[in-house]
Amino acid sequence: MSQKVKIVEMSLRDGLQNEKTPISVEIRVELARRLAQAGFQYIEIGAFVRADKVPQMAGSSEVIRKVLELQRTKEIPKTVRFAALVPNEYGMQEAISSGVHEVAIFASATESFSQSNINCSIEESFQRFEPVLALAKKKKIPVRGYLSVCFGCPYEGKVSEKKVIDLATQLYKMGCYEVSIGDTIGVASPLQVQKMFSKLKVKLPVKKLAGHFHDTRGTALANILAAYQTGVRVFDSSLGGLGGCPYAPGSSGNVATEDVLFMFEGMGVSTGINLPADIENNHWLSEKIQKQLSSKVSRAGLPKISRKTSV
């Protein structure tokens, strides 16, 4: 099995959209630049959603325009892919205009979460994806798919494994090049993760699957480990765990990227990211937004001597 994982950096989208205070376009562009400098190759940078509903994502077009300009002047490496979330055809048209490299669509594994999150049934959400995917195909824009609340729902509790597998397969067959399986409220156990991915990979190639684990109850790294052991090699995470959990106020949301990097590096698994640089990013952002972010690695610092030699 490959000793390499791909990290999808979510702080500028899934992180930011759960922060109470919006962050300026200037800081977002600088954060994107710093993340790219640290080695991230896949950065979700914004969303084309209604600014009255998600004010934190306002200005996404401008952020993308400026970031792409930095790529043209080589301040950001050309290889870095920037992605934006799009909920519907209108959002997709905006994404196309922005010039962003990739888009992401999102569905829920339960009806209640779908209604609450995007105000329509799961089936209706898939109908909305059709014109998005048609446009993406026409414009040759890769589409990533998210599936939320795959391990537990804040409204329904229990989530059907079969439903998750069916919907993930549907997203893949519709044209998503990768499907990210989300523990949106941080309730999964490693055993549940291992079972879910073992069944998923029967239906679609494991390299098309990603794990998106929230650390609301501290189990994200254990769940990432379980997914990794099952063959998953792509993980979503957010600098410093930026973004809280709307279902458990005051709690962590996204797993902190630095902690994910620390775990994998200690296992000799390459992430391609410069961890000390990312810890610097944490300290820079914490100061800019005047908030202590939740990464334990960034708080404690790296041990003084390389762990790689200690195995």
Next chain:
Amino acid sequence: MSQKVKIVEMSLRDGLQNEKTPISVEIRVELARRLAQAGFQYIEIGAFVRADKVPQMAGSSEVIRKVLELQRTKEIPKTVRFAALVPNEYGMQEAISSGVHEVAIFASATESFSQSNINCSIEESFQRFEPVLALAKKKKIPVRGYLSVCFGCPYEGKVSEKKVIDLATQLYKMGCYEVSIGDTIGVASPLQVQKMFSKLKVKLPVKKLAGHFHDTRGTALANILAAYQTGVRVFDSSLGGLGGCPYAPGSSGNVATEDVLFMFEGMGVSTGINLPADIENNHWLSEKIQKQLSSKVSRAGLPKISRKTSV
């Protein structure tokens, strides 16, 4: 393999001794009572060390006397075992006088940590254990052994796997009924843990091994999972992660018991502990000591619907 783990509750010793502010005997006794009520069967409750060096452990005799009295009056179940840490023969004599059920001894896996922590070489520390173990045998008091910095040392960095295995074996052969392998500074990776325990269990029975993981860099649960997968069934933890890390000020030390329980319960592994009651213990203690403890589960709360049904 057994679907059951044993949790050794460390908050009253390893937790407390790393807190800046000592906690009164009264609160310590009440915490012990509450932990026992929540279902813990093994509680490390104090240490017979020099009060000028570790002021937080002063009053251990009184705590033990009062807790044993509560056991006589059945306010604490008779089955609960209380243990105290002893560094030498003098401490052992005090432990015997106190009536505590079990004792624990501790050694380091590196010379630098041994010198810094207990001011003697590893060999000298083992010489000190001899009269302790002789007294224990005479009085039929079970002895647990700790081995510190098994996965990385704050002074030496790299730690020899062979040294860890030799010292753990030596502790076992000297008479320790269980040897707890410690990641004292929170630097282990799951792969390193898996390798270490795989080698250890060749030398001594895996059921005689315990895992003691600090969460300084967020990896404790992943490391516990890796140890569990290797066959380890005993884990040390501390309510709310009480006790910080002296090597990374402001950071977490012991892994939070509640988070460990949450992970195992989600996996269908029985801990014998009532998790909601332990979350209550966290909230009670946080208020008593006016400090937000670090357990993510206690902060976020349990999900509303049982996770067991969601697999």
